Amino acid sequence: MAMPTINTRYINPRSRVSVRGHPLHALLVPIPISCFFATLVTDIVYWRTAAMLWADISAWLLVIGLSFSLFAVAAGLIDFLADGRIRELRAAWIHAFGNIAVIVLSIVNAMIHTRDAYTSVVPAGLILSAVVVVMLAVTVWNGSSLVYRHGVGVREQEAP
């Protein structure tokens, strides 16, 4: 079998911010995703029980999720800007802008969670937590398309 022609169309879009070939963005995103998803769970438990511990946990989850998302955004944005082939992908734009919206809403949500007692969660905090999880479903789907369909950041296979 002949060696494949060197043609950029067949080379995967690269991740610039990576550690030994592991894109940093992909390493970081599970933390904010898990935190924002868990916030919805703890908000619901608080709403049903009015036990303050659950609202306190929500407040921590939002702050931890937002802290890690700053680094995830930085790594992802550099990858996005550094490779024109990524920017040509519709999924990349949905993923990027969707997640920026997720972060903006989560900042507002963290502020609402600084209120004291019931109205720190119900209704505005709980609604925002739910909206964020729905949006994450879309952005995570598109993010995984970038990797599993378009091979963003995936190392080239040697020809068999």
Add this chain to the structure above:
Amino acid sequence: MIATREANATPAARVATAALLLAIAGCGPAPIDPSRQVGADPYLPAIHQYLLPPMHVAKVVGWNGATPSAAAGLKVQPFATGLANPRSLYVLPNGDVLVVETGGPPAPVSRPKELVMNWVEKMAHSRTKPGQRILLFRDLNGDGVPDQSSVFLDHLHSPFGVVLVDNDLYVADTDALLRFPYTTGATQITAAGVKLCDLPGGPIDHHWTKSLTASPDGTFLYAGVGSNSNITENGMQAEVGRASIWQIERATGAHREFATGLRNPNGLQFEPQTHTLWAVVNERDELGPDLVPDYLTSVRDGAFYGWPYSYYGQHIDPRVRPQRPDLVAKAIVPDYALSSHVAPLGLVFYTGTNLPAHYRGGAFVGEHGSWDRSVLNGYKIVYVPFSDGRPAGPAEDVVTGFLIDGDKARGRPVGLAVDGQGALLIADDTGNSVWRVSNASGT
């Protein structure tokens, strides 16, 4: 080069940050004139809940030789300076003045918000490490200047209230009511205290000051026990026995909640004419710059004053779950509003003769001052005239000058007392001083 660039960038960055914070926090209503909330029937605006907790503390600048200003006919002089967070005062029958140096236990952090709030609160107070002791000052020649001082009682645990009944001196630490033997003229007590009863203390201990007084006949002691939160955000289980005034039988230590629903009651005093118990109460925060007005009230046996479920009678607080309509229906309206966030911590009824006749029979209130209102409020001593044992007329400013330029604090007044000559004493925890206010034409 880098340093220069940063120096240039900093004011711009500061303005941008301030603008952003104002845009977020400042979308609340503009504060009203506090005088609309002084008296029996305060104006109560609609609730405003913030996106970020409003925080505006006065920068502490100290007195640097200046003194507070007093109303016409009065003069102010320093009584004691260089103290370590003096918060409450008590005058013994022989005229000796006790000054309680104290500070609260460290605040635990259960939410990210508290990291910021604890830091801001630290900024609003003196940098001096608070004492945990009581000092005694004695004026030998009656000139209003102490000639002797001594450490009267040491190694206390966040003490605040002090009261003497016969030869028993009671001190309210934050977590226990202690009894010490006192003999007239003593300048020091070395005997170990005997615990009369426990008081609700740590580990949270949000409102830690335990104000103390005794019934006129000396049978009962009354201790103010503040809530363990702003508005139940530490859970209802943290509020057991709190936001109430305890009545403690002096002979046995047996106690019960005399009145409840009082978020942070301080300055417990018996009104001299009617012998009813009065207190100043710090109401809840984060419902807007003009909610909820702090107040001065008589305290009725068995009465419920609203906290946490409602304020000023039946105004429901939406932040509390589960709600208790049965208790809200019982909640009584306090007697006299002092306006919002003034933080009254000191109260004394004036029965002396040194001050001009105008001040006889009414109450002086020490207002520690706001930290969560864009236009600062409080930071002064006001006088509430009384007639037949009830407030009668608007509060008047008596001692001011704790604030300069609108947002810098020289000091913050806390506890009040009347000394042996009838002068008014003011504990200033941030200025680390005690001030003495007397008749301008005498001592």
